[in-house]
Amino acid sequence: MTKLLTGTALAVLATSGMAWADGHSAPEGTSACLITKTDTNPFFVKMREGAQAKADELGIELNSYAGQVDGDHEAQVAAIETCIANGASGILITASDTAAIVDPVEQAREAGILVIALDTPLNPIDAADATFATDNFLAGQLIGQYAAAAMGDAAADAKIAMLDLAISQPTVGVLRDQGFLDGFGIDTGDASRWGDEDDPRIICNEVTAGNEEGGRTAMENCLAADPDIDVVYTINEPAAAGAYEALTAVGRENDVMILSVDGGCPGVQNVADGVIAATSQQYPLLMASLGIEAIAQFATDGTLPEPTEGKEFTDTGVALVAAEPVDGVESISVEEGQDLCWG
Numbered sequence: 001m002t003k004l005l006t007g008t009a010l011a012v013l014a015t016s017g018m019a020w021a022d023g024h025s026a027p028e029g030t031s032a033c034l035i036t037k038t039d040t041n042p043f044f045v046k047m048r049e050g051a052q053a054k055a056d057e058l059g060i061e062l063n064s065y066a067g068q069v070d071g072d073h074e075a076q077v078a079a080i081e082t083c084i085a086n087g088a089s090g091i092l093i094t095a096s097d098t099a100a101i102v103d104p105v106e107q108a109r110e111a112g113i114l115v116i117a118l119d120t121p122l123n124p125i126d127a128a129d130a131t132f133a134t135d136n137f138l139a140g141q142l143i144g145q146y147a148a149a150a151m152g153d154a155a156a157d158a159k160i161a162m163l164d165l166a167i168s169q170p171t172v173g174v175l176r177d178q179g180f181l182d183g184f185g186i187d188t189g190d191a192s193r194w195g196d197e198d199d200p201r202i203i204c205n206e207v208t209a210g211n212e213e214g215g216r217t218a219m220e221n222c223l224a225a226d227p228d229i230d231v232v233y234t235i236n237e238p239a240a241a242g243a244y245e246a247l248t249a250v251g252r253e254n255d256v257m258i259l260s261v262d263g264g265c266p267g268v269q270n271v272a273d274g275v276i277a278a279t280s281q282q283y284p285l286l287m288a289s290l291g292i293e294a295i296a297q298f299a300t301d302g303t304l305p306e307p308t309e310g311k312e313f314t315d316t317g318v319a320l321v322a323a324e325p326v327d328g329v330e331s332i333s334v335e336e337g338q339d340l341c342w343g
Helices: 002-015 042-058 073-085 102-110 136-157 171-184 212-225 237-249 265-272 284-301 334-340
Strands: 031-036 061-066 090-093 114-118 130-133 160-164 202-207 231-234 257-262 278-281 319-322
Touching: 031 042, 031 073, 031 284, 042 061, 042 284, 061 073, 073 090, 073 102, 090 102, 090 284, 102 114, 114 284, 130 284, 136 171, 136 231, 136 257, 136 278, 136 319, 160 171, 160 212, 160 237, 171 231, 202 212, 212 231, 212 237, 231 237, 237 257, 237 265, 265 278, 265 319, 265 334, 278 334, 319 334
Parallel strands: 031 061, 031 090, 090 114, 114 130, 160 202, 160 231, 231 257, 257 278
Antiparallel strands: 278 319
């Protein structure tokens, strides 16, 4: 599986037209903005590191901005306005509100700035010039399939807590949530939003803001609704860590299965330690470095990045990391996940 992931990454570089030769620099005066949801989540920390390293390599001036918390839409709008005023060549953004950000993004594009969504597609996806992301539906689907296979016949009577991202339902949160339910074998209803399902196995949908404190509070609320929850979907690994704390507080940490998405080194260690049963690993450094290369290419000759064949975005890969493999669901080991992890 490790070889497959490496091949996927190389294929992205080869087909996107952005594999720059060593020593090649962007045109003089090229600048870029990176706008993330927060600057504390390890995923976005690694994304910023990857963008900065590639910018330094290509001679691009990089300015980074972030919201105070996941969901800080106003801070992201202000950052876009600053990038426009400064004449940036390109903007890389992980949007907190994927619909509300469209108008500011359009203003940037009208100013001649290349806008690339990282990790989180805009709504609609073509509101950005390109998207470099994990296949988030697949990421959710993999952990859903794993949970269903691990439970076997008991999956028919599961009691599931869905710990989502935000009330605004950004695309990344919807895709992972709906992918998980699909993988578990639950009818998702309207796949463009979460929370409309009528399957009695879903006990709750609570939002976490993608952080540990939010995950703990969301899990406490779900346990208040039904103390017998036995499966927990989490939007990311910080939320999973918070959910585990809440379960530990009531003595349920050993009989509830937690699933997540991220694949950071702390999260993979939590798989090894039995905190998380399985996590879908994504690759933020690749997303960010490809984004900077795309800005360099655009500044050189106006070339726009091309999506992965058959998709509306450039797929930067995903792999399921599990300590205990299950039949019918492809996964990599904790050791392989540790070799590929970040943060």
